[in-house]
Amino acid sequence: MLIEGGKILEHNLSKNKMTMDSLNQALRQKEVFNINEVEYALLEVNGQISVMKKKQFRTVTMQDIHKKDKTKEQMPIEIIMDGQLLKDNMSLSQVSQDQLTKQLKSHQKQISDVFYAVIGSNGKLYIDYYKDQLKHPVDVE
Structure with missing residues (x-):
């Protein structure tokens, strides 16, 4: 698993x-x-x-629901891996380091507590912490 x-x-x-x-x-x-x-x-x-x-x-499928989707997708941008901020990738994202730090502080966390963080193709920030319990990961918008 x-x-x-x-x-x-x-x-x-x-x-x-x-x-x-x-x-x-x-x-x-x-x-x-x-x-x-x-x-x-x-x-x-x-x-x-x-x-x-x-x-x-x-x-x-869109055909199943007879609807056209006009939303634009992007390639996912990894911003934290193994507790390390990927500064080059931060410049590619629409999230500033200050915004990220504030978001983490609101959960009493810091960058070193994060195993993995990525801005998905849908533009949403996904964060997975070290030592997390089996509950849903933080999905930040």
């Missing part, structure tokens, strides 16, 4: 010699660009991952 209940299981990643980069790559290969869509991710014996998306993110 690499993700359980929407939480990244850092210990299991390291036990399987996986990095966040390799997990993100495997998720993208499953057409998952926003990690906050994942309820469960399992590492299979053959090295592939299986993904169960959260119910609200399971596939429904």
